Amino acid sequence: MAPRSASILNIGQENNHHDCRTQHCPTPKLYYLVGPSGSGKDSLINALKQQTDINARLAFARRYITREQGVGEEGHIHLTPQEFTQRLEQGFFAMYWQANDCMYGISQQSINLLQQGKSVLVNGSRAYLPTVQAHYGDKLQVIALSVQQDILAQRLTQRARECQAKIAARLERNHEFESRLPDGSWLIDNSGDFAQAVHQLRQYLFTSLPSSAYKSRAEEIK
Ligand SMILES: Nc1ncnc2c1ncn2[C@@H]1O[C@H](COP(=O)(O)OP(=O)(O)OP(=O)(O)O)[C@@H](O)[C@H]1O
Numbered sequence: 001m002a003p004r005s006a007s008i009l010n011i012g013q014e015n016n017h018h019d020c021r022t023q024h025c026p027t028p029k030l031y032y033l034v035g036p037s038g039s040g041k042d043s044l045i046n047a048l049k050q051q052t053d054i055n056a057r058l059a060f061a062r063r064y065i066t067r068e069q070g071v072g073e074e075g076h077i078h079l080t081p082q083e084f085t086q087r088l089e090q091g092f093f094a095m096y097w098q099a100n101d102c103m104y105g106i107s108q109q110s111i112n113l114l115q116q117g118k119s120v121l122v123n124g125s126r127a128y129l130p131t132v133q134a135h136y137g138d139k140l141q142v143i144a145l146s147v148q149q150d151i152l153a154q155r156l157t158q159r160a161r162e163c164q165a166k167i168a169a170r171l172e173r174n175h176e177f178e179s180r181l182p183d184g185s186w187l188i189d190n191s192g193d194f195a196q197a198v199h200q201l202r203q204y205l206f207t208s209l210p211s212s213a214y215k216s217r218a219e220e221i222k
């Protein structure tokens with residue numbers, strides 16, 4: 001099947017319509033980017049960081065992961081399992097989850113920016129989404145990437161970050177989360193041209209973020 005071009009739409013548009021392109025969005029948002037492993041979250045985040053006008057209005061929360069840093073990732077902070085547990089016990093993390101044989105955490109410091117009126121983008125987990133919904137309510141904007149399964153398998157294989165068995169486990173995991181997204185989620189199909197997916201996400205963010213910049217360069221909050 002030929003790859004589809006990137007497309008974007010709101011889940012539940014007809015019942016829960018909120019169009020940031022035409023309405024002022026005064027409150028800071030927690031943009032929670034999810035999607036199957038290999039759907040392009042890191043790639044999109046890296047691309048957005050290059051866009052000065054978006055970057056000036058949006059904080060990118062760094063992830064703490066018990067996996068060593070790999071090429072092409074968005075730049076997480078590696079912790080050993082012991083270090084992760086220690087920080088968890090110290091209350092360092094605002095969000096944390098376990099998946100793919102790793103622990104993932106997002107610091108309190110980055111999420112606290114919301115209280116300072118700043119919008120934050122988190123590379124999240126679909127499994128953890130119900131907890132995020134319960135905590136952040138209408139501050140939350142879910143951005144969900146999808147990619148056709150055969151293309152996803154191809155991309156994971158080409159990326160070669162995991163062995164074939166781990167790739168198979170990731171593809172299997174993806175089935176669990178299909179069709180479990182909340183109304184109002186922004187869906188981006190990244191099966192096709194990457195530049196188009198970046199453009200469409202950019203359009204959404206650009207119109208939904210407050211118009212004033214609060215920083216002048218890439219700022220990742222630890
Ligand atoms: N539209 C696209 N066309 C072709 N290749 C793409 C596209 N989007 C992403 N890729 C490639 O697919 C691979 C997976 O992308 P990426 O690592 O960004 O996904 P991810 O969602 O961050 O995965 P993970 O959750 O496993 O870290 C990368 O090699 C990336 O370069």
Ligand SMILES: O=P(O)(O)OC[C@H]1O[C@H](OP(=O)(O)O)[C@H](O)[C@@H]1O
Pocket residue numbers: 034035036037038041099100102104123124125126127128173177
């Ligand atoms: O499958 P779900 O719960 O959506 O996500 C689980 C975790 O795995 C992926 O990270 P990575 O591929 O290890 O970097 C996601 O980004 C997320 O953090």
